[in-house]
Amino acid sequence: MTVKCIASMAALALLMSVITSAVAAEKVQGDPAKAESIVASACASCHGLDGNSPVPGFPKLAGQSPVYLLRELKEFKLEHRKSEAMTPFIANLSEEDQANLALYFAAQKPTPGVVTKPELVAAGKKIYLEGNSDSGVPSCDGCHSESGAGSDRFPRVAGQDVEYTLAQIKLYAQHVRKYGIKAMRIVAERLTDLEAEAVAQYLASLK
Numbered sequence: 625m626t627v628k629c630i631a632s633m634a635a636l637a638l639l640m641s642v643i644t645s646a647v648a649a650e651k652v653q654g655d656p657a658k659a660e661s662i663v664a665s666a667c668a669s670c671h672g673l674d675g676n677s678p679v680p681g682f683p684k685l686a687g688q689s690p691v692y693l694l695r696e697l698k699e700f701k702l703e704h705r706k707s708e709a710m711t712p713f714i715a716n717l718s719e720e721d722q723a724n725l726a727l728y729f730a731a732q733k734p735t736p737g738v739v740t741k742p743e744l745v746a747a748g749k750k751i752y753l754e755g756n757s758d759s760g761v762p763s764c765d766g767c768h769s770e771s772g773a774g775s776d777r778f779p780r781v782a783g784q785d786v787e788y789t790l791a792q793i794k795l796y797a798q799h800v801r802k803y804g805i806k807a808m809r810i811v812a813e814r815l816t817d818l819e820a821e822a823v824a825q826y827l828a829s830l831k
């Protein structure tokens with residue numbers, strides 16, 4: 625491991641401790657039952673009525689933190705995070721609708737993910753729990769938690785769709801998705817294509 629690499633790992637460890645010790649995000653207030661008709665008419669075709677997307681490549685929302693979901697809806701609405709698929713469906717949602725939707729999807733039960741390349745799962749587990757000290761990739765569990773269930777600050781990644789995870793890693797690496805802290809950008813830039821694919825397979829395998 626090079627000195628530069630050790631220094632960058634140390635910087636990232638510091639960054640992680642700053643982030644994980646920061647004050648808890650505010651609770652989302654609202655009524656998930658009021659989101660039901662919007663879910664059925666505007667979201668279910670792509671994300672499923674129960675937040676388990678039937679379409680490969682589309683993210684699972686079930687069991688995700690409501691704080692994270694609301695934050696991302698706002699990011700799409702402000703077009704800080706761009707998605708041709710999403711934008712037309714959220715353009716007319718009020719802040720209240722967005723909060724209700726976030727609570728609705730957060731309360732759904734996530735179904736198991738679909739592993740498409742089982743031979744990569746073990747290598748992906750190693751990246752997730754240990755990172756890669758040679759290239760300065762930090763482990764993922766420090767932020768996303770060992771189970772992948774995440775928290776208000778760090779999204780749930782367990783059981784997520786492989787294609788979606790890979791697409792997001794690419795968007796971070798290309799600086800297209802750049803909300804908030806730089807951490808994911810640094811992580812994504814350092815992962816090789818094979819490591820990204822392996823870790824995406826491991827995430828899909830997590831219950």
Ligand code: HEC
Binds near residue numbers: 684
């Ligand atoms: C036409 C398909 C489609 C519809 C309809 C749709 N979405 Fe999405 N949604 C997507 C896609 C594709 C993404 C991933 C975008 C990207 O690549 O960043 C996404 C991403 C999201 C995310 C971010 C997930 C994450 O893990 O970061 C949230 C939250 C979300 N959608 C909520 C909704 C809600 C609420 C509705 C209904 C009001 C809705 N979506 C309707 C396709 C759709």
Ligand code: HEC
Binds near residue numbers: 752761764777778789
């Ligand atoms: C220092 C903390 C930190 C580390 C380490 C970290 N992440 Fe993240 N990750 C985040 C944060 C914060 C977000 C949400 C950022 C945003 O809002 O775009 C995120 C987002 C993601 C997303 C997008 C989730 C979604 O639903 O759209 C994926 C996938 C992801 N991380 C995978 C990983 C993997 C794989 C690793 C390890 C190789 C990793 N992360 C390491 C903090 C971290």
